[in-house]
Amino acid sequence: MHLFYTPDIQPTHPQYFLNEEESKHAIRVLRLNVGDKVQLIDGRGGLYSAEINDAHPKRTILQINSVTTAYNKRNHYLHIAIAPTKNIERLEWFLEKATEIGIDEISLIVCQRSERKEAKTDRLNKIITAAIKQSLKAYHPVLNEPELLTKLLTHEFGGQKFIAHCELGNKTNLKQAITPGGKYLILIGPEGDFTPKEIDDALSNGFKAITLGESRLRTETAALEACFEANFLNR
Template identity: 80%
Template structure:
């Protein structure tokens, strides 16, 4: 299966022109020819079957043969807000694996103990795009620009809100408090964890404290664990 990401495709149009980059990859690298079948995803849930009409290395023309809307649409919405890791490759690893497992939105948050204050969203989005093609996902997760922790808390969210932290005190087991087929926003802190003041501010903003187990996890591992648990619980 040869899959291409085509976010600008129009569902009702019978033809589509691949971009120069994708055309070059299809014709020069994959050696595709006129008459070969390919698949397209638009990042909005659309999955397309198509046939190459004109195998041009700069502007390949495709004939759309069928469209499947809401392809493999999941039964819940997961938004994880995570502090960017000092080693950006660890954040990239999380984005790749979370996309493959299933996630809808990611926010990068700058906290009091954050070691990294910014991240190149364009590069990170390319990693997400590669992951949706790898895992046959028709929905492209939203990646938001980095914002300060208090700014994230002030944004409206219609669903359950959780903060995972390692400070002493009562924390809930995510498996026991999650509402099936719901909407979830989970906060994951930096390597040094959220500060006590940030935790208190989150609780005052309606977030419930949760634990992701007894082990002390790295930031990207905790974020992926939360992603896995939410997806697993919604498959039961």
Template identity: 60%
Template structure:
């Protein structure tokens, strides 16, 4: 199955981007009349036929559309402190997209080793995972924001904060309400400071445990992603 990400579908005909056209014609060697599939990132899954196989501007005709393709019964937003090694965040984004996630926000904490990151490449990692795992919804990647600014925002979600301190935590399965809207915050390798944890609790975040093991940042974030998806099955 050949999947192409095409976010700007507004008619029954479509010109693939130069990058996707090159992949379609030069790499996959598809020709006129070939069937391929499109996802628009907002739930649309399409069957399309190649009308004009051009390596820079391949023309397609859409023959079928499915709306809200494989839509999940919940919304998951994970805010994560960027790791010093950017490849670890890329790994998390790829795997979380495959499992199921809707929104990601990089947060800059007091103990963060990385204070900046470029989202363009990270979005490409997400897009590649969307196509590989046949997802019609493209997760939203926000720009980095300071922890203190992020937690002060009011949201109508179940809000959780995972940390490594010994006391005051519950298992996420004990608090999670199924079919909901969830926000989970994952801190840096050095964990949140006590002041950050206190500020989060004061903003109605529930402290949670993700098991007995001490996990790396990206592993903890993926564990939260998996567990919430599992609990909503």
């Protein structure tokens, strides 16, 4: 069944009008017609079953038949802060796969050794949207605009805070540090890793140093490994 992302829909709506872009896709590309069944997701946990009442290529009208709230809601909250990679396609790959696995929030952080300090979040959000549709996720992860690591470290966060780095020192395996059913913020540094001062600053702000294994991982691989482990440990 075809799935559409409709962030402005409300559970009380008896009908919904697809915008021109989605209507054109539904009628001209997918060749849907009156009576065809579709599903909608609002990005806030709502999954809607609907039927086409008017197959108009500019303003398709859908009849809402049923609504499921908190669809596949997970028992934890995962926020990964990652330094954008020099090759933006690697970051895009991470966003796609992390969304499919399960993630709630992504922050893009600018570090001292960052090779990329800007990112077009409009395009990155489209990749996330495509991934939630592909994997039938009713929750749309939040993508925050790039900001300095020093600023993010001071944000209030009511959960466990971790920093993954490759420097020597006392570090705990993520699987031993996580409390199931909680909220987690995990920092993943740039290709050159965090500087010793950045690590010290994070520790001073309540972050706990973790390791993701013995291998030296690429930025996007480390972030995906952290995402997978957090989800696996909460099954």
